[in-house]
Amino acid sequence: MKISPMETIFNIFNETATILQEELNCSYLEALAETGENLFHGNIIQEELSELTVKRLQKKYSELNIDMFSQEQIRKAYQLAILKGMKDSVQSNHQMTPDSIGLVFSYLIKKFMAELSSFSLLDPAVGTGNLLTTILNQMDDTEITSYGVDIDDLLIKLAYIGANLQSQPIQFFNQDSLEPLFIESVDAVVCDLPVGYYPNDEGAEKYTLKADKGHSYAHHLFIEQSINQTKPGGYLFFLIPNGLFESEQSPKLHKFLSEQVNIQGILKLPESMFKNPNAAKSIFVLQKKAPSLKAPKQVLIANLPSLSNQSSMENMIGKIDKWFMENKLEQ
Template identity: 30%
Template sequence: MNIEKIEVAFGLLIENIESLQAELSTDFYDAFVEQNAIYLGAMTSNEAVKANNDKLREAGLSPLEWQKLFQYVLLKGSQLAPMQANHALTPDSIGLIFNFMIESLMKKSDIRIIEFGSGTGNLAETLLVNLQKTVDYLGFEIDDLLLDLAASMSEIIGTKADFMQLDAVQPQVLEKADVVISDLPLGYYPDQTTASHFTVGNPDGPTYAQHLLMEQSFKYLKDKGLGIYLAPENLLNSEQAPLLKAWLKKQARVVAVITLPSSLFKGESKAIYLLEKGQSDQPTFVYPLGSLTEPESLKAFMAEFSKQVKL
């Protein structure tokens, strides 16, 4: 991966986005989608944007370099026009842990992944450019702007990804997956009638959306398939945790809980939860990961995970 080439491309891409922002009187993310469309062949009269896109093509970025470039652009966007918390991109470091877990535990060379709340697509692309497997990926996202952004980035990177605009809590008829993933959106689900049909549904008021998505995701998961979720560290100790635990007891084995540095999430405490569909008496692997940037910390985690976690 050529960092200098990515830096040059970053400058060209930001220049185009800012130019289109001013020309179209729109926000950063709409201009980003427009820039991607132009790069992919949409017409424009903006000669500067055309010239910069020609330079981007000449740069010959690899899929991994494009993925890194887009992540940097999204991070720049988060500084200029912060998204709501549930729309924020999932950091590469988290995606690479998901990647490690999938590579370690899924021995098949061809796998199907469904993501619940694909957002900007950064988690999807981190997996798609790094997994040493053939991946059939499908992402659910209700926000049309995020969907356009994720789909256009995927097309430029050259990864095979399908996205559907829908409320992921609502039932769909789909082929089951080997792995379901989600950077779980937090908050209350607005439709109490729908929530009442779930085991995790709160009979005394609104239900946590993150609980509903976990239960719903398992309906699309093959037996012995994996669910990998980024969620609050107190997921199993919250007010509605007894409902979630009752569902888990019947449906899943909690394979691992990896607590993450709070500095990564502006002081919030989060963890990665690895679930397997089906029952088992094997103990849960619990690991406090102190750093996602220090190689020795990650190496120690990976060694311990590989030693202790078996399906």
């Protein structure tokens, strides 16, 4: 049976990562990063390997010409290998934004940024880079200067290597995203918000959305940091928990948003996307206020159908197009 291009790439990622994992006595994800580096550089860069292991790896690598595959084929195979590694990982922050959500983000960013032939895009919680590279691969007709920030050393390394393999020139920064960012203001932000408490109370002090007492919500601070990092008139696309405005700290968030941005839309993702309905999420679209900008006549509020339901999706796209005609194009 003929295997797909994605399976071909995945098999090489998986087999060579397993070899390196055993030889280097490291985790599968660390080994995956190492094999990704080898594939990108076209040679084996680990000097401590035995001669036998080098030969085994060379044989495997010779079976794959990475340049023969599309960016999306590489991304999906790499994502699959990362997901395999994450199953064995004990770190709860090792999670990945699903492909289907990335495609919805891509569609929305295309719609809202349609008038720009080039723009800058920041993901302040880039993780393994899957969301950001999904968007970039879907928008290869637009010149996008992109940035990714993450505090996790391993995740940012995986993101960097994945971007290299996909020929996506993303600039990565390995730091706490809630510390000052040495990145110029951007036209757009995309972020799968990390939900939870921010342990650095001292670092939270500079934020308007800090908690009055105790730890602050990291997701609130990420929203504030993202808005601060966005140019006036720029857009922000967040993946948010459905209960974002139900916490005891939400009145402060609501007030801050009303002062800083115009809410464009809240698109509730189908619960079928999530194993636990209580973990269901929505896409929250904002535009940073600027003197010449008006708020939309009405906020785009939608319950997205299952992406596999083609007729329902076409109907929803029609509704979104109508909203754009009435609220964006007439401004």
